[in-house]
Amino acid sequence: MPVSSVTTSRTYLIQQLGQLNDTLSEKTTQLARGKVGTTYGEIGDRRLLDIQLTQRVSMIETYQQTITIADLHLQTGSMSLDRLEEIRQDAKSALDTNDFIIQDDGQTQTQSRAELLLNETLNILNTEIAGYYVFGGTDAVNDPVATIDAILDGENGLDGLRTYLSEFAAANLGTNENGRLDTSALVTNYAGAVPTDSTFTVAEDGAHDFGFDISAVTSTLTNVTVTGPLAADPDSFDVQFTGQPELGETITLELTLPPDHTDTIEIEFTAAATAEGEGTFAIGADLEETAQNLRDALEAEIEKQAQTTLRAVSDEWAAEEFFTTYNGEEPQRIDGPPFDTATALMAGGSTTVEWYTGRNDTTTDPRNDKNAVIDSNLTVNYGVRANETPLQELVQSLAAFVAADFSGGTQIDEQYYNALSTNLRTTLQPAGVEQSGIVDIATDIAITHRTVSLTDDRHFQMKNTYEGTITDIEGIDQDLVAAEILQLQTNIEVSYRASSIVFNLTLSDYL
Numbered sequence: 001m002p003v004s005s006v007t008t009s010r011t012y013l014i015q016q017l018g019q020l021n022d023t024l025s026e027k028t029t030q031l032a033r034g035k036v037g038t039t040y041g042e043i044g045d046r047r048l049l050d051i052q053l054t055q056r057v058s059m060i061e062t063y064q065q066t067i068t069i070a071d072l073h074l075q076t077g078s079m080s081l082d083r084l085e086e087i088r089q090d091a092k093s094a095l096d097t098n099d100f101i102i103q104d105d106g107q108t109q110t111q112s113r114a115e116l117l118l119n120e121t122l123n124i125l126n127t128e129i130a131g132y133y134v135f136g137g138t139d140a141v142n143d144p145v146a147t148i149d150a151i152l153d154g155e156n157g158l159d160g161l162r163t164y165l166s167e168f169a170a171a172n173l174g175t176n177e178n179g180r181l182d183t184s185a186l187v188t189n190y191a192g193a194v195p196t197d198s199t200f201t202v203a204e205d206g207a208h209d210f211g212f213d214i215s216a217v218t219s220t221l222t223n224v225t226v227t228g229p230l231a232a233d234p235d236s237f238d239v240q241f242t243g244q245p246e247l248g249e250t251i252t253l254e255l256t257l258p259p260d261h262t263d264t265i266e267i268e269f270t271a272a273a274t275a276e277g278e279g280t281f282a283i284g285a286d287l288e289e290t291a292q293n294l295r296d297a298l299e300a301e302i303e304k305q306a307q308t309t310l311r312a313v314s315d316e317w318a319a320e321e322f323f324t325t326y327n328g329e330e331p332q333r334i335d336g337p338p339f340d341t342a343t344a345l346m347a348g349g350s351t352t353v354e355w356y357t358g359r360n361d362t363t364t365d366p367r368n369d370k371n372a373v374i375d376s377n378l379t380v381n382y383g384v385r386a387n388e389t390p391l392q393e394l395v396q397s398l399a400a401f402v403a404a405d406f407s408g409g410t411q412i413d414e415q416y417y418n419a420l421s422t423n424l425r426t427t428l429q430p431a432g433v434e435q436s437g438i439v440d441i442a443t444d445i446a447i448t449h450r451t452v453s454l455t456d457d458r459h460f461q462m463k464n465t466y467e468g469t470i471t472d473i474e475g476i477d478q479d480l481v482a483a484e485i486l487q488l489q490t491n492i493e494v495s496y497r498a499s500s501i502v503f504n505l506t507l508s509d510y511l
Helices: 003-033 047-094 109-125 148-153 161-173 287-323 389-403 411-428 437-474 478-504
Strands: 181-183 187-191 194-204 213-219 224-227 236-241 250-256 264-272 280-282 332-334 345-347 371-375 378-381
Touching (some): 047 109, 047 371, 047 389, 047 437, 148 161, 161 332, 161 389, 181 287, 213 236, 236 287, 250 287, 264 287, 287 332, 287 411, 371 437, 378 437, 389 411
Antiparallel strands (some): 213 250, 224 236, 371 378
């Protein structure tokens, strides 16, 4: 064999050994990493599918991170709303019309219970999760709801609810605390010493929405003429006696209540021998005395209704004006002083404590305040504002009840307490309404939470499927690779032996 042939064989063997070593190193790396290679080019013709699936897995992981945060917010919101609904139901029990017991601090026992519920409500409405306030839309950087002390008594020179209640009470009760109605003195004409007719007038004190509004007067009284009301503003009516009525005959006065004057109360009096029975006036010795008895009875009953029924309605109105701030609405307060002769409301935003400071721009749906993209073409909305009507009414009712003053402990105070607690219970649970507004909000959040949960489950399943396919594309058959490594090791050993024989050949051996 020529020397050149031996040299060529030797070079060839070296190349083969190098290739076998490279292949062994590649297979060893594959076995260690569990993948075909380190680049998409090593995958082969399935690399495009592998790239697409890898991108989808990355997108799913991004959605899952968003879902984790949204799920935390939604779970917290759901639990908070559930508790607020329980508080609403507890509040109805706390506003017990049959539990008028004054404590040493001047509050009733029911007010103390309502104050605890109010405190808890405010704390829940300030729920914060990693910098996100559940009931503050998306703008809140601090507690979106003020403290109970600030709400009730004001702070930093701004007025609170108790000031509103006081001013509205003055405006509705008026100077004489009788609902802004004036009852004139009796005017009597005589024939000698015998009265021939006696007249008195009940009139509204001006054109405004405060106090009572005279709606109608009906009478079955014999020898009595009622003139008016004329549906004017201010309105009035005259009662003229030209003789004595008969026993059992009646007169009824209908008054409407602010602020919209659609709710009506009736004051009825029956002619009787004495005025000992409730809702009666005594027939006197002559028509003048009888007219005076009816006048006095009407005036006294109007005053009582003003300090009980009207004052309770006034407190509701004041609280509604104080707390109604949704969509940027400005609270309205009495245009005064003086307040007892006021005729209008004025903007109170600059002088009133802001009980809610979260997001409050105009929107048709506060759920849009907070959203999360949890899949391609799927965005969920779950914003909630503490000043939405159902939540506002809960805070408003509890706060109005706590702020009311029943400390006198008189029969009038008790009747005022009964009227206010009855009205506020109606606000918390309107007649004919089976499901509260808080439950409606909770339902919105629950539906969103279910959507998020189902989407998360779907992402989990799809991610597993994609990752399985990626593993099939990028992965190896470990048993096959191990067998290939053993074969390579065998081949290398054989090649080394062959190489050593060739490399040890000398010219003398060849010759």
